[in-house]
Amino acid sequence: MSAAHSGNNYYLPNPSAWPVITSAGLFFLALGFVLVMNDIKAGSWSMLLGAAIIIYMMIRWFGQVIAESEGGIYNAQVDRSFRWGMAWFIFSEVMFFAAFFGALFYVRQFSVEWIGATELLWPGYDAGWPTAGPKGPVPVVPDTIPGVNQFSPMGAWGIPAINTLILLSSGATVTWAHWGLLKDNRAQLITGLFLTIALGITFLGLQAYEYIHAYTALGLTLKTGVYGATFFMLTGFHGFHVTMGTIMLIVILGRCMAGHFRSDHHFGFEAVAWYWHFVDVVWLFLFILVYWL
Amino acid sequence: MATANNADHPYGFTRWLYTTNHKDIGTLYLVFAFTMAIIGGIMSLVIRAELWQPGLQLVDPHFFNQMATVHALIMIFGFVMPGFVGLANWQIPMMIGAPDMALPRMNNWSFWILPFAATLLIMSLFMPGGGPAAGWTLYPPLSVQGGIGTDFTLLSIHLLGMSSILGSINIIATILNMRAPGMTLMKMPLFAWTWLITAFLLIAVMPVLAGTVTMLITDRHFGTHFFDAAGGGDPVLWQHVFWFFGHPEVYILVLPAFGVFSQVIPTFARKPLFGYDSMVYATASIAFLSFIVWAHHMYTVGMPLAGELFFMYSTMLIAVPTGVKVFNWISTMWRGSMTFESPMLWAVGGVFTFTIGGLSGLMLAITPADFQYHDTYFVVAHFHYVIFGASIFGIFAGVYYWIPKWTGHMYNEGLAKWHFWLTMIGFTITFFPQHFLGLAGMPRRIPDYALQFTEFNQWSTVGAFMTVAAQMIFFYVITQAIRGGARATNKVWEGAEGLEWTLPSPPPYHSFTVVPKVK
Amino acid sequence: MPLFYVRQARGNISRLILGLCLWIAAPMAFAEYGLNFPKPVTSVAQRILELHNMIIIICVVIFVIVFGFMFYSIFAHRKSRGFKAAKFHESTTIEVVWTVIPFLILVGMAIPSTATLIEMSDTSKSDLTVKITGYQWKWKYDYPDQDVGFFSTLATPREQIENKAEKGKNYLLEVDNPMVLPVGKKVRFIVTANDVIHAWWVPQLGIKKDAIPGFINEMWARIDEPGIYRGQCAELCGKDHGFMPIVVQAVSPEDFTKWVAMQKDKTAADSAGAAKTWGKDELMEKGKKIFASACAACHGANGEGMGPFPKLAGSKIVTGPVAGHLDIVMKGKAGTAMQAFAAQLSEVDLAAVVTFERNSFGNKTGDVVQPSQVKALRK
Numbered sequence A: 001m002s003a004a005h006s007g008n009n010y011y012l013p014n015p016s017a018w019p020v021i022t023s024a025g026l027f028f029l030a031l032g033f034v035l036v037m038n039d040i041k042a043g044s045w046s047m048l049l050g051a052a053i054i055i056y057m058m059i060r061w062f063g064q065v066i067a068e069s070e071g072g073i074y075n076a077q078v079d080r081s082f083r084w085g086m087a088w089f090i091f092s093e094v095m096f097f098a099a100f101f102g103a104l105f106y107v108r109q110f111s112v113e114w115i116g117a118t119e120l121l122w123p124g125y126d127a128g129w130p131t132a133g134p135k136g137p138v139p140v141v142p143d144t145i146p147g148v149n150q151f152s153p154m155g156a157w158g159i160p161a162i163n164t165l166i167l168l169s170s171g172a173t174v175t176w177a178h179w180g181l182l183k184d185n186r187a188q189l190i191t192g193l194f195l196t197i198a199l200g201i202t203f204l205g206l207q208a209y210e211y212i213h214a215y216t217a218l219g220l221t222l223k224t225g226v227y228g229a230t231f232f233m234l235t236g237f238h239g240f241h242v243t244m245g246t247i248m249l250i251v252i253l254g255r256c257m258a259g260h261f262r263s264d265h266h267f268g269f270e271a272v273a274w275y276w277h278f279v280d281v282v283w284l285f286l287f288i289l290v291y292w293l
Numbered sequence B: 001m002a003t004a005n006n007a008d009h010p011y012g013f014t015r016w017l018y019t020t021n022h023k024d025i026g027t028l029y030l031v032f033a034f035t036m037a038i039i040g041g042i043m044s045l046v047i048r049a050e051l052w053q054p055g056l057q058l059v060d061p062h063f064f065n066q067m068a069t070v071h072a073l074i075m076i077f078g079f080v081m082p083g084f085v086g087l088a089n090w091q092i093p094m095m096i097g098a099p100d101m102a103l104p105r106m107n108n109w110s111f112w113i114l115p116f117a118a119t120l121l122i123m124s125l126f127m128p129g130g131g132p133a134a135g136w137t138l139y140p141p142l143s144v145q146g147g148i149g150t151d152f153t154l155l156s157i158h159l160l161g162m163s164s165i166l167g168s169i170n171i172i173a174t175i176l177n178m179r180a181p182g183m184t185l186m187k188m189p190l191f192a193w194t195w196l197i198t199a200f201l202l203i204a205v206m207p208v209l210a211g212t213v214t215m216l217i218t219d220r221h222f223g224t225h226f227f228d229a230a231g232g233g234d235p236v237l238w239q240h241v242f243w244f245f246g247h248p249e250v251y252i253l254v255l256p257a258f259g260v261f262s263q264v265i266p267t268f269a270r271k272p273l274f275g276y277d278s279m280v281y282a283t284a285s286i287a288f289l290s291f292i293v294w295a296h297h298m299y300t301v302g303m304p305l306a307g308e309l310f311f312m313y314s315t316m317l318i319a320v321p322t323g324v325k326v327f328n329w330i331s332t333m334w335r336g337s338m339t340f341e342s343p344m345l346w347a348v349g350g351v352f353t354f355t356i357g358g359l360s361g362l363m364l365a366i367t368p369a370d371f372q373y374h375d376t377y378f379v380v381a382h383f384h385y386v387i388f389g390a391s392i393f394g395i396f397a398g399v400y401y402w403i404p405k406w407t408g409h410m411y412n413e414g415l416a417k418w419h420f421w422l423t424m425i426g427f428t429i430t431f432f433p434q435h436f437l438g439l440a441g442m443p444r445r446i447p448d449y450a451l452q453f454t455e456f457n458q459w460s461t462v463g464a465f466m467t468v469a470a471q472m473i474f475f476y477v478i479t480q481a482i483r484g485g486a487r488a489t490n491k492v493w494e495g496a497e498g499l500e501w502t503l504p505s506p507p508p509y510h511s512f513t514v515v516p517k518v519k
Numbered sequence C: 001m002p003l004f005y006v007r008q009a010r011g012n013i014s015r016l017i018l019g020l021c022l023w024i025a026a027p028m029a030f031a032e033y034g035l036n037f038p039k040p041v042t043s044v045a046q047r048i049l050e051l052h053n054m055i056i057i058i059c060v061v062i063f064v065i066v067f068g069f070m071f072y073s074i075f076a077h078r079k080s081r082g083f084k085a086a087k088f089h090e091s092t093t094i095e096v097v098w099t100v101i102p103f104l105i106l107v108g109m110a111i112p113s114t115a116t117l118i119e120m121s122d123t124s125k126s127d128l129t130v131k132i133t134g135y136q137w138k139w140k141y142d143y144p145d146q147d148v149g150f151f152s153t154l155a156t157p158r159e160q161i162e163n164k165a166e167k168g169k170n171y172l173l174e175v176d177n178p179m180v181l182p183v184g185k186k187v188r189f190i191v192t193a194n195d196v197i198h199a200w201w202v203p204q205l206g207i208k209k210d211a212i213p214g215f216i217n218e219m220w221a222r223i224d225e226p227g228i229y230r231g232q233c234a235e236l237c238g239k240d241h242g243f244m245p246i247v248v249q250a251v252s253p254e255d256f257t258k259w260v261a262m263q264k265d266k267t268a269a270d271s272a273g274a275a276k277t278w279g280k281d282e283l284m285e286k287g288k289k290i291f292a293s294a295c296a297a298c299h300g301a302n303g304e305g306m307g308p309f310p311k312l313a314g315s316k317i318v319t320g321p322v323a324g325h326l327d328i329v330m331k332g333k334a335g336t337a338m339q340a341f342a343a344q345l346s347e348v349d350l351a352a353v354v355t356f357e358r359n360s361f362g363n364k365t366g367d368v369v370q371p372s373q374v375k376a377l378r379k
């Protein structure tokens, strides 16, 4: 497709079927999810359909955008629009995590203490952090095997510390790759990306191991009171974002191998790099506020 | 609505499904908003009809609660927000001298999510156990009790939120990146300014709502204990996070209306807007303050004294920048040369009713007094005065102001005036008496009430039916104007200023195909 | 007290306008015709009323001044009257003026508000403590020091609600057992809830606090004059949120002590009843009453159920083994409005209502459940 209305210095895309179909995909995904949650079997099919539509649409939609971009019909203004778009999208992601960090702050600073103070309703509950609440299992020292009706919170200096190093270095490797791109050093670009992806996957692997360990050995699950809830929701959503980021990086790697991007025209690469740095920063907060303190 | 001169786009139905054109998408948004407004309006009539007299007549209490809840969600997320995005889509490119929105395909996407989200919301009402019945504020643990209908609603809210975020990203990108050369930020029309700030608010708080809705879902189905003291959580946590979204949300509903007022009043006063700069700064300070006042919705949850004092003071402060805006509007009218076509009627009427609602809001801000007002009809009166009296008056003002530009036809001014006066009177009859109901002690969200409240409730019900009926006129006037009527000039209004009025009426499919010059 | 604010308002016009709106505001602020708060009976409620009247008058003044200008301009500065538009469009001085003046007005409002709030939040040095617990949809009042405790439910008959009977004077504002309080004593309330959030509110006492499950809120009141004061639950708590009124009966300290004694006898009688074996008929008769007050609201007067609330006629649980039936009635069903009635009803009541359900609405199990069986399951 070429730009509608050549003859002016604006780029206007032609009408497109992708958006409405993607919305339909979202609908089936949401509908299916509701049904599944209320254990109605048909739901999983609806979810499958929705997910399939969305994935297919992403491939086609992004495919078209990439083609247009490589086709050189995006002028500087379009590029700026994309950058603003990505920047504000990341800001919205930040606020999404802010909600969960806010919840963590509130329970740790206020509500747990208040529950501890209401002897009348919760006799014998001594508040503190970590906690699973007056009716939940009792915390033991981190990384020790808990007994019955106990759970072990997640310590900071084992896997989490290693993961921190991994993510930080992965941040460095994308930047290194970017430098490669800027000085048209493809080899450096591709090695850099490759390393980043490798680190990302290692991180996810360790994270998965940590979860299994928590569920099987530490008696720590999503249901383990407010500690379990905040722990798994925060790290879980972060893990989900790392997964997304890794997939994006893989796509970008593919594009680089296919010879896409120029030193002066590579929004796609930068968008993903920004995103990767964002998940990086979120992790730092997680490490300090969830694992360490 | 948008006529298709010099445009290459599919015709018929697919034109609307696939469109990447800001005018077509604007039209879609407005039509959607209109439909939702009617549905939400009818639900409000169910509420009012049940409250016509003491005793249970039409609906059982459980269904009444569903009506109140869905009425609110539909009106806010289905009517007011999409309504203003519709106006933004139509106007912002024309006002800042752009050919279209910055991200046209995404623009179409943010619209098409809405009908699907609305479907989920409406479906919830037909589920076993009924729809959401915990109020639009969905406070747990009550919202945890709800059945599958509640899950439909929660997922619907997720989709609505996505749509708003995408739409806002687009609006910000457009304003920051698509302005014609010479159109500096401080030369920008106020409607664009208020929308820029609104979009920022949306991107800042919609994800927070998504976050807390997610917590509610996991509490309902995945065994988390965010809102359950037995597990170390706290039901009030929901209220804090919800209102951190909720209060900025109310300014999201009203700021674009402020923008419309600031366009309309100078036009019909034939006098430039008074204190443009202070208007911009006032809007910005309102937005800033809106992040630190949320707990004024929660004075009775038993916060520590220091907290209650902080939120009382910060909330009261908002009266200052808002006052500045009101004063500026009035000074714009002062010693102007005014005429009162319907856009002006809606704008002036809006300033008037908004101030009433604002002042009652200030009363609610006074913590000790709020212990008496809270969760009574005084609150219901307050927020209908500000939402209906400002947001919706703003939408009407905008539609009447710009529809000649959109369609190229003048609407029937006589009927439009009828629409205004009947709505204004109906609205007042509906909501003014509710102040007294609240003071006399009638709680909100009840399907049946003690005998001493009967009289005012009957006023309110009569007014409600009158208001809804008046909207038929609106529908007629608008369809008439779309179909035909007296040709509109490019400038349409004698006192109109701004780029949109330099374009022909109706404007070309792609507003500015050559870059306009802004002096 | 409004006089203080006259100084803020500038010029004679505004003084004239002030007089005008005092005249408008007066009926609003002081009338008896349900246009304002009902008559306060505690010092706090009194202060709130004064605060409220003050704010309302300030707001009316501001409103009249601001829109005085607007309407004058609407009237005078019209094109139709040949008025030519002026050109001015900014003035920093005036912007500052109308930023500062409102701010000062607000400070003027904040001072008395703060004082009142501080007074309200001091629950120390109380003479009597009452624990309030919100249930779907009734209130429980406990007097820990007197060890007296009882439930307080809506007394308005369903016929009146369903318009089958003439509505009484206190329609929806009447309960079976009111909260009884001595006058002239500082009563400390500790408020909590059992299932969802409720809010305990009696306008004439000037107190409203949310009852939050798992947490405790405090408030206090010292009632000046004996009388009956009515209020309602003020936080949406589900289907019958509109049907859980509050009635406070303020009596002389002497009568209060008498009342406490009476309550003690009642509880004694109940526990005696739990010991003996009951005949089916007396259980059925008692059960009918309990069912009407505790169960009918959700499960329907004839156990037909409604909306999310299951029907009992022919229900598997009700016609199944007694143990299962007792279990759900006593322990409730998590995540639903079905609550644990073990905490709410005496053994006799539980035995009676279960017997009733098992032998009514076409259920014919013939079982007779004894209080002793219930006691066995308690603990």
Ligand code: HEA
Pocket: B137, B250, B251, B253, B254, B296, B297, B315, B316, B318, B319, B322, B323, B324, B326, B354, B355, B356, B357, B358, B359, B361, B362, B364, B365, B366, B370, B373, B374, B375, B379, B382, B383, B386, B387, B390, B391, C062, C066, C101, C102, C103, C105, C106
């Ligand atoms: C468009 C939406 C909108 C807007 C603009 C506002 C504006 C304001 N609102 Fe309102 N509000 C709602 C929508 C809105 N509100 C809704 C929906 C609810 C209920 C939610 C629910 O529970 O369901 C609510 C509830 C609500 C409460 C909670 C009540 C309760 O539940 O107990 C409070 C308490 O402080 C409050 C305060 C205010 C204040 C101080 C303003 C201020 O912004 C008003 C400022 C304006 C003025 C003050 C008038 C103009 C100023 C002048 C003329 C200058 C001179 C004036 C002075 C110096 C006093 N609002």
Ligand code: HEA
Pocket: B030, B031, B033, B034, B037, B038, B040, B041, B044, B045, B047, B048, B068, B069, B071, B072, B073, B075, B076, B079, B080, B083, B134, B135, B136, B137, B380, B384, B387, B388, B392, B395, B396, B399, B430, B444, B445, B446, B447, B460, B464, B467, B468, B471, B474
């Ligand atoms: C935008 C918000 C909005 C709007 C417009 C309305 C409009 C109305 N509302 Fe509602 N209402 C709420 C938001 C709104 N409300 C909220 C948030 C609550 C709280 C719910 C809760 O407690 O949880 C509530 C609750 C509420 C209650 C209290 C219920 C209870 O507590 O038990 C009542 C009772 O009278 C009521 C009545 C009405 C009536 C009669 C109207 C009428 O004015 C409606 C008249 C008809 C229209 C307004 C349609 C006109 C518009 C058009 C025709 C479209 C034009 C469109 C374009 C140009 C694109 N509403």
Ligand code: CUA
Pocket: C134, C135, C137, C197, C198, C199, C233, C234, C235, C236, C237, C238, C240, C241, C242, C244
């Ligand atoms: Cu209890 Cu409302």
Ligand SMILES: [Cu+2]
Pocket: B246, B247, B250, B294, B296, B297
């Ligand atoms: Cu608010």
